[in-house]
Amino acid sequence: MTTKVTQGTLLDATDKQILRALDDDPRATIAFLAQSLGLARGTVHARLRKLYGPDGLAAETIKVPPGAVGRPLRAIITAQVEQAQFEELVKDVSEIEEVVECLGVSGNHDLHIEVVAADAEDIYRVTQRLMMCRGVTRTSTMIVLREVIPRRMSQLLR
Known part of the structure; x- marks a missing residue:
C-alpha cells in the first residue's frame, strides 16, 4: 500500500533526493535517476508514483518564458x-x-x-x-x- 502525498505530508530523505535530481533535470528517466542516486529502479518508480499520484504533489507546468509567447x-x-x-x-x-x-x-x-x-x-x-x-x-x-x-x-x- 502506497502512502499518498498531500499538503500535510512530509517528504523523507529519499523523496527529497529524487525531487532535487528532478529539479536539476525535469526530464530525467527512472533508470537515470536510479543509477545517479544509487537507488533501485523499483524504489524510484514507487516513489514517483506516490509523489505524483492523483492526490499527490502537483507537477508544475513547463517554465515557458512569457516573451516566448509574445x-x-x-x-x-x-x-x-x-x-x-x-x-x-x-x-x-x-x-x-x-x-x-x-x-x-x-x-x-x-x-x-x-x-x-x-x-x-x-x-x-x-x-x-x-x-x-x-x-x-x-x-x-x-x-x-x-x-x-x-x-x-x-x-x-x-
Whole structure:
C-alpha cells in the first residue's frame, strides 16, 4: 500500500533526493535517476508514483518564458472582492488567458493575480477585464521590472 502525498505530508530523505535530481533535470528517466542516486529502479518508480499520484504533489507546468509567447511584460494585480460572489469571480478570472496565477491572500487585498501581456496597453486591457469580473470592487497594478529570485523550492529539499 502506497502512502499518498498531500499538503500535510512530509517528504523523507529519499523523496527529497529524487525531487532535487528532478529539479536539476525535469526530464530525467527512472533508470537515470536510479543509477545517479544509487537507488533501485523499483524504489524510484514507487516513489514517483506516490509523489505524483492523483492526490499527490502537483507537477508544475513547463517554465515557458512569457516573451516566448509574445507576452514579455508581467504584472501583479491585487484585487478586493465581494466574498458573496467569490465562486463566480474565480470562474471569471480563470477565463482570462493572460492570468498565469491567482492566489487568495490575507491583508488589504483578497487576490494576488499574476498576468502576462504584450505591452502596457495590454496590461491596461487585462486590468479592465478583471474589473468586469463578478465581485471585483477594486484593483491595483504593479509592473514587474525584473525577476530577482525565480520561484524555487529546491533549497527546501536539502
